[in-house]
Amino acid sequence: MTTTPPFVPDAQLRSAGLASTAQRRAVLALLAGRARPLTAQEIHAELTRCVRPIGLTTVYRALHSLADVGLLHIFDLDGQRAYRHCGATPHQHLICTRCDAVIECPPDVVTSWLSGLHRHTGFVPHPDRLDLRGTCAACADT
Amino acid sequence: MTTTPPFVPDAQLRSAGLASTAQRRAVLALLAGRARPLTAQEIHAELTRCVRPIGLTTVYRALHSLADVGLLHIFDLDGQRAYRHCGATPHQHLICTRCDAVIECPPDVVTSWLSGLHRHTGFVPHPDRLDLRGTCAACADT
């Protein structure tokens, strides 16, 4: 019997058609489960400090590759690119402007409204390109 | 009798508490009525070529000042900051991924959905920070 580990970078890389290298696994593992997107510089610093030294160039290239195959989503953290490991299923992003956390919102909460918007304006929304900024439940409590 | 011109940079600057300089007026006039946000480099190039030479530093500072007082909104055009003259009234941004045009959407189309989202997820949306990407009506026709 095989268990289903919550996160296996190696498998994700292979099924995406990317070579499974130590550096890519490290980047993917670092981003796994993080609510907040991380910049290339942050990833490089944290990997070098806590895991093993890695070239900054390699970080940038790994992030590009991973984003190209859809394993990472790109966000804008005041002018800098930041990367986050997102689920494969379509979803919307709720972005907390206080803690920068990204909450994934299931699309069924939105689809009916989006179709109404389409009828109303003629604009054809791209369902997985909806970014909504606000305050997350955790930050709103404080 | 006084007519009401559609766009008076000078008045907008003064009522925002900014000094009305030729450079700021030029930047504001260039952005007036543009659907697509422009980058600082584009603004500098177009002003220098078509209107009058202007320092690149001045363009950046004018854009900062104008954005600070809310006359311009800042967008992200694949990694670069881009600026657009937006209406003073609250609105959502519908961003065309094909032509980069930004359509302003009146908030009443959205507010009811946003409050539902709040009840559903605990996330407190910031109504004027909703960016929705898709295809504008003009591009969808082609």
Add this chain to the structure above:
DNA sequence: GGATATAATGACAACGGTTTTCAGTGGCGC
């Protein structure tokens, strides 16, 4: 309307994030 304090401008240099280059290394198929 003219003088003056103050803020804005512009050329240049510096800064920081990102990309390119190129030689060396390691993953993956045979």
Add this chain to the structure above:
DNA sequence: GCGCCACTGAAAACCGTTGTCATTATATCC
């Protein structure tokens, strides 16, 4: 285990943006 080819990493180049400082224009007071 071997070899091809993609991946890696250090350094330099690149490019958008910001800081510096002397000059100029704006807004205010008289």
